[in-house]
Amino acid sequence: MDFPFFNGQLITYGFFLLFATVAIASALLVVSVKNIMHSALFLALFLLSVAAMFFIFDADFLGIVQILLYIGGVIVLILFAVMLTSRVSSQLIQQTNEQKFLAIIVCIFLFGMLSYVIFTSGLKGFERPLVEGGITRNVGQLLMTVYVLPFEVASLVLLAALIGAMVIVGKKDE
Amino acid sequence: MNVSYGLENIWLWFTALLEKLFGWFGLPYIFAYTIEKIIFAAALLAFISISVLFLIWMERKVSAHIQSRLGPMHVGGWHGWAQTIADMVKLLFKEDIIPAKADKWVHRIAPIVVFVPSLMAFLVIPFEKNLIGQDLNVGILLIFAFSSLAVLAIIMGGWASNNKYTLIGGIRSAAQMVSYEIPLVLSVLSVVMMVGSLKLNDIVEAQSRVWFVFSQPLAFMLYIIAGTAEVNRTPFDLPEAESEIVSGYNTEYSGLKYGFFMLSEFTNMLIVSLVAATVFMGGWLGPKWLPLPGIIWLLLKTYLIVFVLMWVRWTFPRLRVDRLMDFGWKILIPLAFINIFITGLFMVIFK
Numbered sequence: 001m002d003f004p005f006f007n008g009q010l011i012t013y014g015f016f017l018l019f020a021t022v023a024i025a026s027a028l029l030v031v032s033v034k035n036i037m038h039s040a041l042f043l044a045l046f047l048l049s050v051a052a053m054f055f056i057f058d059a060d061f062l063g064i065v066q067i068l069l070y071i072g073g074v075i076v077l078i079l080f081a082v083m084l085t086s087r088v089s090s091q092l093i094q095q096t097n098e099q100k101f102l103a104i105i106v107c108i109f110l111f112g113m114l115s116y117v118i119f120t121s122g123l124k125g126f127e128r129p130l131v132e133g134g135i136t137r138n139v140g141q142l143l144m145t146v147y148v149l150p151f152e153v154a155s156l157v158l159l160a161a162l163i164g165a166m167v168i169v170g171k172k173d174e
Numbered sequence: 175m176n177v178s179y180g181l182e183n184i185w186l187w188f189t190a191l192l193e194k195l196f197g198w199f200g201l202p203y204i205f206a207y208t209i210e211k212i213i214f215a216a217a218l219l220a221f222i223s224i225s226v227l228f229l230i231w232m233e234r235k236v237s238a239h240i241q242s243r244l245g246p247m248h249v250g251g252w253h254g255w256a257q258t259i260a261d262m263v264k265l266l267f268k269e270d271i272i273p274a275k276a277d278k279w280v281h282r283i284a285p286i287v288v289f290v291p292s293l294m295a296f297l298v299i300p301f302e303k304n305l306i307g308q309d310l311n312v313g314i315l316l317i318f319a320f321s322s323l324a325v326l327a328i329i330m331g332g333w334a335s336n337n338k339y340t341l342i343g344g345i346r347s348a349a350q351m352v353s354y355e356i357p358l359v360l361s362v363l364s365v366v367m368m369v370g371s372l373k374l375n376d377i378v379e380a381q382s383r384v385w386f387v388f389s390q391p392l393a394f395m396l397y398i399i400a401g402t403a404e405v406n407r408t409p410f411d412l413p414e415a416e417s418e419i420v421s422g423y424n425t426e427y428s429g430l431k432y433g434f435f436m437l438s439e440f441t442n443m444l445i446v447s448l449v450a451a452t453v454f455m456g457g458w459l460g461p462k463w464l465p466l467p468g469i470i471w472l473l474l475k476t477y478l479i480v481f482v483l484m485w486v487r488w489t490f491p492r493l494r495v496d497r498l499m500d501f502g503w504k505i506l507i508p509l510a511f512i513n514i515f516i517t518g519l520f521m522v523i524f525k
Contacts, residue, residue, distance in 0.1 A: 011204065041280065044326060061311070061312055061315075068315065068318060071326065072355065076326060079326070080345065083333055083344065135311075136311055
């Protein structure tokens, strides 16, 4: 007996649809809820579902880095900043979106542009395995050989930002 | 290697049986696979629950003996072994209070968000070579990634309770966990460099000659210190310093929700110890002349580290906030980088 609805690929697509829906819904909620703390938490949910999509497409290293850096780092820093500014973090303060319509128009244009690029680029559907021998080894090798210059430039930029932050923090008040 | 005596044989036999059974009924492999994973997850959950009950009892007994007391002695008969079961039952029946001015949904979700990531970390820990949820290529990174999610839940709980002590506890915890995550990951990185793989089974098998605790002693020290800070235990328990901020981020929690925070705290301690035993002390590997199942070796090593963590907790006083930050950024992180540099140097010289 054959079960065409229960092969691996269909389950992959099912999970992809699930996480894509969660990602889009939470992304919309990030910009529409009134409480800034809730926005940050929905942003965490959005990043988590993007990480789940990376996992579905065998890019496990990207998914892990997404969780480790974006949720464990960036979101925590955002929450930290929000909590320290008591005027914003108070649950009574509501935020407003005054440029709602402009934002919607920009988003529609961006969506159209991206879909145009994706549909004309000739990308084929998803096929397993995406990369031979796992993504981690390949990412490491490429970063150390072909893309070593962009990699070093990026690390230099980060170092400059780090030193800049220290200079700003270390400035003595009169 | 003493693989043939392991618990994994029973598991492999069981999964083969299940797959054959599903094959007879003409059902596709994916069904058998799903059911296997569900059973494994249920077994893990049972293992975690029982371990946590035991850990709480052990914590109380160890602390009592360090302080020249006896600790719980009556419930259950032998040395009060049933005390934590009684405490858990009591916790279940307690009233669940949400503060009137709390953010209700965030307050409700926080205990779930704190527990799920610590459950996820068990997915990649090899109890024996084949007794593992999923041997992912990124195994060790996955554990750190999900343990970094716990801080999100602590912030959520601290903020949603709408209480200044919980807020301070949440902020402290965020600062501390973000700072100590860096030396934690960097210390394991030197081991990963020597193994050349992030898979936990590869890391275990690379230790068949010598454990990494002997070839990477500095990394092991850094890992234990940063790990203690990561699970918020004394001397790094500032997020819940009783003498300063009541009980920190979980002050406003009661009943089962408080139980979840406590559960995840002890689960995280178990994870830190399990990872230390796996990465630095040979995991399920045991001496060849004593053929015991690998899981027994792993648990023996794990509980040795758990005991050390408890010993430290009840021996040292709490650090001050600024010293905690100084220690993390100015001592641990430079040491971790020096260790990576030395490891790389040795690997190039003795290639």
